[in-house]
Every structure is written in structure tokens, then in C-alpha cells.
Amino acid sequence: MTSSTAGRARQAARNDEAILAAAREVFLADQRAPISAVAERAGVGISALYRRYPGKEDLLRTLCHDGLLRFIAEAEQAAREPDDWTAFETFLRGVVDADVHSLTTHLAGTFRPTEAMRTDAIRAGELGTALFERARPALRAGAVPADVTMVLEMCAAVRLPDATRTAELRRRYLTVLLNGLRACEGMPADELPGPPPTDTELSWRWSAAR
Template structure:
């Protein structure tokens, strides 16, 4: 096999590993890394050539999700209508299923400095989109509410992937409509501690 062929094979193996890891760890975050290799159809040595261990693989999965989040926010930021931009962002993140794995795996590995930097960038972009849309929202809404809204949608899951996406789109529409200007929201918004408690524990 040529060097280019080996590179393509390695890339295919990596995609298979990441796809398998998402499926395995979403079902059971305590699953052994060998279960990922088996699901991906690669030898355990091929997996370890790419990832130093389970924590490294988990970190990669969550960082990939974070980068998807940033890409959706940057795409939405180009939309000139403020509410349309915000709605495009929320719907894009829900469709990309960014939060399911991230929330599920929070606290199972220490984030890297690169993840921390991207998390700050993601927060900056999401907050900017929120602030653009704020004049058309209910009184009392804050950016932290959007984190919870995304988590609610991520919690919707049935065995059929297409049906899961359909249901999530149904409920994100309800949630977005409920966020539009109207009466003041009840209760206090989530605190920083409430949003980040998962990342401070180690499972």
C-alpha cells in the first residue's frame, strides 16, 4: 500500500473509531475502550496508535462537539436578522446533536487547555447571538437559559435516529416560541455553579 493509501486507511479507521465511540459511550460512559474497537471493527492496537487511552478519546469526542457548536454559531452570526440568527443557531446546535454526548460525558475527563479556550470562544459567540435577539425575548431571559434549553432538547431520544431528530425539532420550536416576548419568566435563571457542576465531578 502506498503512503497516500495508508493515510486514507488511517483516516477511515479514525472516523470509524469516533463514530463507534459516540455510540458506545452515549449508551454507557463506563464502557471499556475495547468495546469501541470492537464496534469500529479495528484492532485495539489501531485505536491506541491514535488515542493514548479512554480519557484522550472522550476528550476528543467532546472537543469535536464544541467545535461543531462554534461552527454553528459562526454560521448563524452571518444572518442579518437578529431573531433569525439566534433561531438558526439554536436549531443548528440541536440538529447537530452537540449536547447529548457532551452533557453525558461531563466530569469523566479533565478538559485540555485547547478545550477551555474553545469553550470561552463558544460562550462568547452564543452570548453575542443571544444579546442580538434579547429585545424580542421574554423579560428575565439570560444566556444561561439557552444552555438549559439545549440540554432539554438533547434529552429527547428514541431508538430511531430520524424520529429523534423530528421530535427534537418539534420541541425546540415549542421552546423558542415560549422564549419570545411575553410575560416575565418565573423563578431565577440557572447559576454558573448549576451549569458547571458536571465538570467538577469525576465519575
């Protein structure tokens, strides 16, 4: 590879990183925003954006798939923890800090997932369920893996203009929610009230993309 070719490759990589970062900010603020707003926020020409992403749906798919891959990475890393509860808590804190579920809740249903995304979604579900099952002995009666999805969505709903403050509050309320899921030592393990969320309730946002 020549120096000029290597230079163009580095510039393309920098442009792609800037585009994805800008797209995340733009579409979390307004999923209906035009793709031109992403180019403007990223400081790149619209032609440079279109060379990498032929359309808005391609960009949205990439954003959500990246988030899914980050979820998998957090779960795989947490699974190495020897203590079952620590593994479960580490996993949830990692996913919340990575802000994975903001993308899911805002962008689900705005594009058609690829087969690769569906495959990775199955893998993510398996990893998350495995960590939940490890922690199950410490959880309140009636807790199910679907409750974890709702906990993550609740944390993602916390959003302020100040990113640092948003992260602080999400960690605070994740602790509150984790304490609500965990059985208290020396006290009756009362069952969580009401039925847990169904698969249909968890996936309703994706119905528009089918």
C-alpha cells in the same frame, strides 16, 4: 509521498472516522463502556485504536472537543444571518441537529479538559451570548444566556432508538421552547418565573474532572 504511504494515510483517516463515530454511539449509550467496545463497534483492531488514542480519556476528550468545535461553527455560521431572530433560531436549530449537547451532558466530568478546550469553551460562550444579545429585544423579560444552555440540554434529553424520529421530536420541542422564550406581539411581556440557572448549576458536571 509515495502511493503506499498515501494509502496508509487514507486508511488511518478512515479508521479514525470510524473510531470516533463508534465511540460516540458506545459512550452515549454507556459512558462506562470499555474502550474495547469502541474498537469492536468500529470494526478495527484494538491496537489500531490505541495507536491513535492511548487511553479512554483521550478518546472522550476528542469527542467532546469535536462537539465544542461544531458548536462554534454553528454559531459562526448563524452570525452571518442579517435578521437577529433568524440568526438566534438558526444557531439553536443547528446545534440541536448536530446533537452537540448529548456529548456534554453524558461525558462531562469523565475526563480532564485541555487548555485548548477551555479556550474554545470561552469562544463558544462569547459567540452564543452575542447571538442571544441580538435576539434579546424579541425575548421575554428575565431571559438570560444561561437559559439557552438549559433549552439545549432539554432537547438533548429527547432520545429514542430511531435516530430519525429523535431528530424530528427534538425539532418539535425546540420550537415549543423557543416560543416560550419569545415575547408575544400585542401581549404583556411577562417575566419568566423563578431565578435563572447560575454558572455553578450549569457547570456542576465538570467538578468531577477537576
